[in-house]
Amino acid sequence: MIKQSSNINSPEELSDFILSLADDFNKYKDDWENQNLYDFLEAVSAWIKDIDGDYTTQEQIPNKWSLVADILLAAKTYE
Numbered sequence: 001m002i003k004q005s006s007n008i009n010s011p012e013e014l015s016d017f018i019l020s021l022a023d024d025f026n027k028y029k030d031d032w033e034n035q036n037l038y039d040f041l042e043a044v045s046a047w048i049k050d051i052d053g054d055y056t057t058q059e060q061i062p063n064k065w066s067l068v069a070d071i072l073l074a075a076k077t078y079e
Helices: 011-027 037-049 064-074
Strands: none
Touching: 011 064, 037 064
């Protein structure tokens, strides 16, 4: 199961989170909007450009580790 991205507070936790995303993709590929690396990275880029829509105030922006996890998790289903 994928850990909540808001609970990522260190490089080690981010690394574990990324591995859990990879496992999720292998087990539940049909649940992923982006089925290949190009589409996934394109979704990462698009979500970063739209990031202000998710974090409306500066206080809502998570720590850097959680932010990276949020971006990667969003790219799972972002078009």
